[in-house]
Structure formats: C-alpha cells, structure tokens
Amino acid sequence: MPEAGGPGAVASVPDVATTGVAAGPARLVNPWRARLWGMAVFAATFAVLFVCYLYESRTQRTESDGASIALNAWDVLHGNVLLHGWTVADVTFYTTEIPEYLIIEALRGLNADVVHLAAAVTYALLVPLAAVLARGRALGREGLFRMLIAAGILVAPEPGAGVFIVLFQPDHLGTQVPMLVTWLVLDRAPRRWFTPVVIGLMLAWIGVGDQVVLLVGVLPLVVVCGLRALRTWRRTMSWREVPQQAWRPDGLRAAWFEISLVVAAVLSYGVADVVVKVLHAAGGYTMQPLSLGLVTLGKLPTHVRLATDGILGFYGANFQGPPTGLNLVFAMLHLVGVALVIWALWLAFRRFFSADDLIAQVLAVGIVINLGAYLLIGRPTAYWSVREMVGILPMGAVLAGRLLGPRLLGSRVAVRPAPQRPVTPGVTKGVTQRLYTGLTAALAMVLAGYLAALGWAVTRPSVPGVGQDLYGWLSDHQLTYGLAEYGLANSTTVASGTAVSVRSVVTEPGRVAIGPFLYNISWYDPAKNDANFVVLLWKPAALDPMTSAQVRAAFGSPTHEYHYKQYLIMTWDKNLLTQLAPPARD
Numbered sequence: 001m002p003e004a005g006g007p008g009a010v011a012s013v014p015d016v017a018t019t020g021v022a023a024g025p026a027r028l029v030n031p032w033r034a035r036l037w038g039m040a041v042f043a044a045t046f047a048v049l050f051v052c053y054l055y056e057s058r059t060q061r062t063e064s065d066g067a068s069i070a071l072n073a074w075d076v077l078h079g080n081v082l083l084h085g086w087t088v089a090d091v092t093f094y095t096t097e098i099p100e101y102l103i104i105e106a107l108r109g110l111n112a113d114v115v116h117l118a119a120a121v122t123y124a125l126l127v128p129l130a131a132v133l134a135r136g137r138a139l140g141r142e143g144l145f146r147m148l149i150a151a152g153i154l155v156a157p158e159p160g161a162g163v164f165i166v167l168f169q170p171d172h173l174g175t176q177v178p179m180l181v182t183w184l185v186l187d188r189a190p191r192r193w194f195t196p197v198v199i200g201l202m203l204a205w206i207g208v209g210d211q212v213v214l215l216v217g218v219l220p221l222v223v224v225c226g227l228r229a230l231r232t233w234r235r236t237m238s239w240r241e242v243p244q245q246a247w248r249p250d251g252l253r254a255a256w257f258e259i260s261l262v263v264a265a266v267l268s269y270g271v272a273d274v275v276v277k278v279l280h281a282a283g284g285y286t287m288q289p290l291s292l293g294l295v296t297l298g299k300l301p302t303h304v305r306l307a308t309d310g311i312l313g314f315y316g317a318n319f320q321g322p323p324t325g326l327n328l329v330f331a332m333l334h335l336v337g338v339a340l341v342i343w344a345l346w347l348a349f350r351r352f353f354s355a356d357d358l359i360a361q362v363l364a365v366g367i368v369i370n371l372g373a374y375l376l377i378g379r380p381t382a383y384w385s386v387r388e389m390v391g392i393l394p395m396g397a398v399l400a401g402r403l404l405g406p407r408l409l410g411s412r413v414a415v416r417p418a419p420q421r422p423v424t425p426g427v428t429k430g431v432t433q434r435l436y437t438g439l440t441a442a443l444a445m446v447l448a449g450y451l452a453a454l455g456w457a458v459t460r461p462s463v464p465g466v467g468q469d470l471y472g473w474l475s476d477h478q479l480t481y482g483l484a485e486y487g488l489a490n491s492t493t494v495a496s497g498t499a500v501s502v503r504s505v506v507t508e509p510g511r512v513a514i515g516p517f518l519y520n521i522s523w524y525d526p527a528k529n530d531a532n533f534v535v536l537l538w539k540p541a542a543l544d545p546m547t548s549a550q551v552r553a554a555f556g557s558p559t560h561e562y563h564y565k566q567y568l569i570m571t572w573d574k575n576l577l578t579q580l581a582p583p584a585r586d
C-alpha cells in the first residue's frame with residue numbers, strides 16, 4: 001500500500017500515535033495538489049520574509065567582509081570562474097554564498113545593496129526551510145505546530161548586533177541553507193543505496209565552500225550513525241553467544257544504512273579537500289591556512305563569556321549595551337526561544353539511545369560539537385567571532401520544533417519499545433495536559449510578540465555602507481584608483497560599482513604591503529593600473545589602523561592632502577603601485 005504522502009496516496013488519515021487526536025473519517029487528498037499548495041505557501045512566505053529582512057538588513061552598514069564576497073561573485077560573473085589570482089581567507093563560500101551573490105549581481109549589478117539583498121535571500125530561505133525540516137513526516141495539527149515553533153524561534157533577529165551577526169554577515173549562516181536542504185533529503189529519502197551517495201555529494205559540495213561543514217554536518221552524522229549502527233549490531237546479538245560468534249554479519253547487514261552514511265560523510269570531507277586543491281592547481285584561488293589551537297585555561301573564561309553572549313544574540317536575547325525600551329522588552333521575550341532550545345536539547349540526549357529520529361540526534365550532537373569547538377579550539381577575540389558557530393541557531397530551532405511539538409500537543413514521540421512504567425493516575429495526567437495546553441497558549445502570545453519585534457525592526461532607519469559617502473567625493477575629484485586598509489577598501493569599491501577602485505593594503509614596519517587577504521593580485525599590477533591616492537581615517541580603527549606617518553614613510557610626502565568628514569585623502573603625482581611591498585603573507 002502506498003506510504004502516506006507518497007505518489008500513490010489517495011487519503012490522509014492522521015494517527016493517534018503521531019497527532020494525539022483520534023482519527024476521523026478519511027479525507028480524499030490529491031497529492032499533487034497538496035504539493036502545489038505547499039510550494040505556493042513556501043514561495044509566499046519567502047516573499048514576505050524577504051521584504052522584511054531586506055529592510056532590517058539595511059539597518060546595518062555594508063562592510064568589507066560582505067563586499068569582498070560581492071567582488072568574488074562579480075569576478076566569477078565576468079569570466080574568472082576559478083577566481084584566478086585571488087587570495088581569499090580561510091573560507092571561500094565558493095559553493096555556498098558566491099552562487100547566490102552571482103545571481104543577484106546578474107540581475108541588479110554591483111552596489112552596496114547587493115550585500116543586503118543576499119542577506120535577505122539567505123534568511124528568508126532559512127526560516128521556511130527550518131520549518132519544513134522541523135515538521136518531518138508529521139501531518140495535520142502536529143505538523144503545523146512543529147513548523148510554528150521552529151519558524152517562530154528564527155523569525156525575528158534582534159536589531160543591532162543580532163542582525164549584524166545572524167542576518168547581515170555573509171558568513172557561516174549562509175552555509176546552513178544547503179545544510180538544511182541536505183538534512184531534508186536525508187529525512188525524506190528512502191533507505192536505499194543511493195541515499196548515502198547523495199548525502200555524501202551534498203556534504204562535499206558544501207565543504208568546498210565552507211570547512212565548517214565538518215562541525216555542522218560531517219562529525220555529527222558520523223557520531224550519530226556510528227552509535228546507531230552499534231546499537232543495531234548489539235540488538236542482533238544474544239548475551240549467551242560465544243565470543244567467536246559475536247562478529248557475525250547479521251548486525252552489520254541490519255545497520256548497512258547507518259554504516260553507509262558514516263562512510264559517505266567521511267569521504268565527503270576528503271572529496272571536498274581534493275576539489276579545493278584541484279581548483280588551486282588549475283589556477284584558481286589561494287586560501288589562507290586555517291589557524292587553530294587548543295585554548296589555554298586562562299582564556300577559557302573569555303571564550304565562555306563570548307559564547308554565552310553569542311548564543312543569546314543568535315536567538316535575539318542579547319543584553320549587551322544594555323538594551324533599553326522596546327529593545328529590552330524584545331530581548332527578554334526572546335529568552336523563551338532560548339529556553340525552548342535548551343529543553344529540546346535536554347530531551348534529545350535524555351532519550352538519545354531510544355529515539356528513532358535521526359535528524360534530531362544529528363542536530364543535537366551538532367550543537368554540542370559546534371559549541372565545544374568554539375570553546376576549546378577556536379580563537380575568538382570579540383563578539384563578532386561567534387558567527388563561526390551561528391549554525392547553532394537553525395539547528396536549535398529545528399530541534400525544538402521536532403521534539404517539543406508532539407509533547408506540547410500531548411502526542412508521543414516515536415521511541416523504541418521500553419519497559420512499562422506504572423500508570424500515572426488520571427488526575428495527574430489531566431493536570432499535565434492542562435499545563436501543556438496553557439503553555440501552548442503562552443507560546444502563541446510569544447509568537448505574536450516575535451512578529452511584533454520583526455515589524456518594529458523593519459521600521460528602523462537604514463544606514464549607508466562603509467565608504468558609500470566617500471566614493472562620490474573621490475569620483476568628483478577624479479580620483480578613481482587608490483589604496484586603503486581592508487576596512488575601507490572593498491566596501492568603497494562595491495559601493496561605487498567599481499567606478500572607484502580602492503584596493504586593500506596592510507601596514508608593516510617601514511612599508512605598506514599588498515594584502516592581507518580577499519584581494520586579486522592583478523589589482524596591484526602597475527602595468528595595468530595606476531593608483532595615485534591613499535585613504536585613511538582621522539582616528540585609526542581596528543580594520544583601518546594606518547596612520548599618515550606610515551603612509552609618508554612608504555610613499556614620501558604627498559602632493560595634496562584633503563580632509564573629508566572622517567577621512568584623510570593623500571594624493572601623489574605618481575603610481576604608488578610601483579612602491580608597494582609584496583603580499584604580507586608571501
């Protein structure tokens with residue numbers, strides 16, 4: 001008989017075990033019509049959220065990290081498919097976010113708003129994808145409730161630092177979109193030989209662009225499927241078997257699917273590494289080495305503090321500042337989402353060896369691995385560094401939807417047969433049911449508050465990107481090719497649509513050098529380009545520490561100096577590229 005929801009299904013009959021509601025008369029359902037309705041709802045949700053997140057993203061200024069990815073995509077769009085000549089950071093986003101930027105730039109050209117558009121697309125996809133994954137195979141009211149929990153936790157990024165880390169930065173959150181698609185395929189695909197192959201290829205594709213796939217995909221899948229395979233093998237054994245029979249193949253055959261997923265996950269990481277090396281050997285981009293090391297005990301408290309602040313910020317409950325007025329109200333309201341994720345994580349590990357939900361297990365283990373890696377082997381220096389573990393946000397939201405939805409509706413999550421326990425008296429059971437009903441009503445009010453928070457954030461004023469006010473002045477003074485530190489360079493170039501090109505340099509003792517990363521070496525060829533000015537800040541900043549004394553020491557006295565807002569522009573009647581030192585890391 002066809003599986004419910006499959007191609008040959010003609011009726012949808014909810015079951016008490018999955019919905020908590022007694023089954024009524026079967027209702028005829030056209031599966032293709034249901035799919036079309038589902039796609040229409042997904043598209044409408046995406047469109048509404050895209051507009052909201054675009055306005056919210058514009059409340060943060062475009063900076064050079066996002067601008068650099070935009071320049072990568074612009075180069076690919078204009079024929080440099082392998083990013084020849086590029087030196088990138090220790091992550092490329094080559095297969096994750098660059099394709100998204102490429103499509104947007106093909107439609108809208110290159111400008112500062114490209115980064116906001118990409119941020120809005122990413123997050124508007126993330127929310128409904130997380131909701132669909134949270135639903136799993138549940139139908140009816142339970143399926144809807146699971147989706148609302150997951151989407152509700154994600155729907156309203158916190159204004160300010162929360163938006164900057166979660167929504168706006170073109171970093172590891174974009175990796176979560178293909179990761180959620182991967183888990184959707186694993187959740188819906190049959191236990192057939194081709195499923196591990198597809199999952200392995202999808203993980204490899206993500207791994208080419210972002211090595212964080214090791215923490216959010218490969219290791220969690222290896223750990224969970226390894227434990228599930230071991231559990232299956234042990235259940236095929238009898239305690240009375242002699243040791244010589246303990247390794248009989250029955251258990252391995254029963255666990256072939258989990259073992260295949262382990263092999264596919266391990267191979268995917270190797271395949272991704274080989275692809276990156278082949279791209280480089282073929283003349284493609286050069287990556288900076290990944291800098292890792294175990295944390296010292298003295299720095300562990302700082303890591304714990306930053307991780308705590310970061311996780312609260314992911315879920316919209318960041319109290320740095322501290323927030324005031326409505327910001328404070330919405331931050332306190334978002335603590336509910338944090339509590340739901342913690343509850344779901346506790347449930348996931350409490351029933352880890354009895355539950356059959358592979359996706360929930362993978363997500364729970366992934367959260368722990370992400371957090372552990374950040375605390376023990378990462379090198380966080382400031383709040384913004386928590387973006388490296390931002391995958392905890394969608395993973396936690398999906399986990400909460402999958403595990404708390406059935407519980408709050410009174411239905412039972414499918415588990416392996418367990419020893420019978422004494423039956424709870426009817427009075428206690430009724431009290432528990434009323435408690436869950438009240439909690440569900442409270443969550444509905446919280447969701448309304450989250451939507452209000454999103455609406456309020458959308459009304460915040462937009463701000464210009466870094467260098468967006470500068471490029472007009474440079475263009476008016478016929479200054480179209482120059483140099484600046486990383487924080488000003490790429491963002492100004494993107495804001496101008498390359499009408500004004502400002503190339504990044506780094507200051508070192510006694511010299512100004514090419515670098516430090518996210519640049520194309522062809523930019524600095526004096527035979528092709530003529531740089532005749534340097535832009536720096538009156539008050540040096542973390543990403544723009546260059547001083548006028550350092551510039552004079554490297555290039556000599558300028559012909560002219562101009563003061564514009566917070567900028568100092570120094571010009572020469574010569575090509576500064578001839579006096580640049582080689583790349584700082586060469």
